Amino acid sequence: MDALAANWRQLSERTAPGLCAGMVKANAYGLGLNRVAPALYEAGCRHFFTANTFGAMKLKKLLPDCHAFVLNGLTVGTDKVFLENDLIPVLNDLGQIEHWAATARSEGRKLKAMVHMDTGMARLGLPPYEVDQLIERPDLLDGIDVTYYASHLACADEHDHPLNTEQLHNFRHALARLPKAPASLANSSGIFLGPEYHFDLARPGYAVYGGNPTPGRKNPMQPAVRLHARIIQTREIKAGDPVGYGATYRARQNQRIATIPVGYADGYLRSLSSIGVARVAGREVPLVGRVSMDLVTLDITDVPEAEAQVGTWVDLIWGPDKLDRLAGYAGTIGYELLTALGGRYPRNYLGGPRQ
Numbered sequence: 635m636d637a638l639a640a641n642w643r644q645l646s647e648r649t650a651p652g653l654c655a656g657m658v659k660a661n662a663y664g665l666g667l668n669r670v671a672p673a674l675y676e677a678g679c680r681h682f683f684t685a686n687t688f689g690a691m692k693l694k695k696l697l698p699d700c701h702a703f704v705l706n707g708l709t710v711g712t713d714k715v716f717l718e719n720d721l722i723p724v725l726n727d728l729g730q731i732e733h734w735a736a737t738a739r740s741e742g743r744k745l746k747a748m749v750h751m752d753t754g755m756a757r758l759g760l761p762p763y764e765v766d767q768l769i770e771r772p773d774l775l776d777g778i779d780v781t782y783y784a785s786h787l788a789c790a791d792e793h794d795h796p797l798n799t800e801q802l803h804n805f806r807h808a809l810a811r812l813p814k815a816p817a818s819l820a821n822s823s824g825i826f827l828g829p830e831y832h833f834d835l836a837r838p839g840y841a842v843y844g845g846n847p848t849p850g851r852k853n854p855m856q857p858a859v860r861l862h863a864r865i866i867q868t869r870e871i872k873a874g875d876p877v878g879y880g881a882t883y884r885a886r887q888n889q890r891i892a893t894i895p896v897g898y899a900d901g902y903l904r905s906l907s908s909i910g911v912a913r914v915a916g917r918e919v920p921l922v923g924r925v926s927m928d929l930v931t932l933d934i935t936d937v938p939e940a941e942a943q944v945g946t947w948v949d950l951i952w953g954p955d956k957l958d959r960l961a962g963y964a965g966t967i968g969y970e971l972l973t974a975l976g977g978r979y980p981r982n983y984l985g986g987p988r989q
């Protein structure tokens with residue numbers, strides 16, 4: 635928890651004088667909203683983003699005075715939920731803007747919102763032709779207190795990708811023609827693209843949780859998650875012996891195998907079969923054979939027998955680069971590994987605010 639807070643503070647210092655938010659969608663990237671949000675709040679974070687109103691309502695119960703933004707916006711029938719819980723919708727199309735403005739009229743007061751413009755992702759946010767319409771009809775925003783205009787970068791994790799500067803240009807171009815309000819563009823990697831991407835509010839998630847926002851370069855963040863489990867069985871096998879389902883792995887020599895009670899049901903992805911790595915007694919060892927639902931098998935031949943016994947702890951995610959490295963082996967991103975961390979793991983939160 636202290637690493638998490640330190641990461642947020644580092645990002646907040648980088649983005650000053652602009653503000654820095656905390657992205658806590660998907661149960662705080664799988665790590666537990668209940669623990670993460672108060673820790674970020676204690677570090678100074680006041681702006682939080684969730685994907686939907688369920689997350690935002692939980693957040694507001696924990697931190698009643700925080701600014702709770704809902705990325706998925708005003709979905710059908712959610713007006714009341716936004717109003718009653720003091721949530722801020724991210725408005726993603728003109729229809730939502732019109733709807734929120736009408737709600738403001740019937741409430742007889744201005745209502746806060748973030749207006750999200752799509753500058754190159756074709757995912758969420760006002761498409762460029764709607765941005766043009768809004769520029770022609772700024773009165774559509776009457777009744778809305780635009781706390782921020784926002785957009786989201788598609789390729790910020792690729793420092794030199796041409797879409798970064800293109801999106802920055804599109805965003806600036808739109809901002810210059812819309813009624814004045816603060817702006818928000820950068821996610822974790824966006825913060826590292828340079829100060830011109832920071833605007834008034836940054837929205838980091840992954841880097842707060844210790845993921846590397848600068849792929850290919852040294853991770854500037856502190857690792858915040860360590861996953862470990864104990865060996866539950868060991869065995870000696872001979873050259874040619876198969877290991878695991880499908881006999882996809884065969885021993886190349888006489889080997890020692892350790893079985894660990896973690897599997898794909900825990901979010902330890904099956905695509906890590908025979909390519910994952912773990913750490914036993916300070917040594918990195920390869921995962922051999924298929925990942926099963928509840929078990930994985932490691933080749934511990936190179937670890938002295940006395941140091942790898944039933945009961946010995948094995949690290950599965952550790953240090954500043956394993957999350958990203960493992961994800962790379964699995965053909966995915968660390969975000970997926972974090973959010974997939976299963977419900978069967980006992981979770982110990984070390985440091986951070988008292989509960």
Ligand SMILES: Cc1ncc(COP(=O)(O)O)c(C=O)c1O
Pocket residue numbers: 657705785786820821822823837838839840841
């Ligand atoms: C709109 C928006 N902003 C910010 C973020 C945070 O991104 P990251 O976790 O890469 O910092 C996300 C995450 O997907 C997002 O969808």
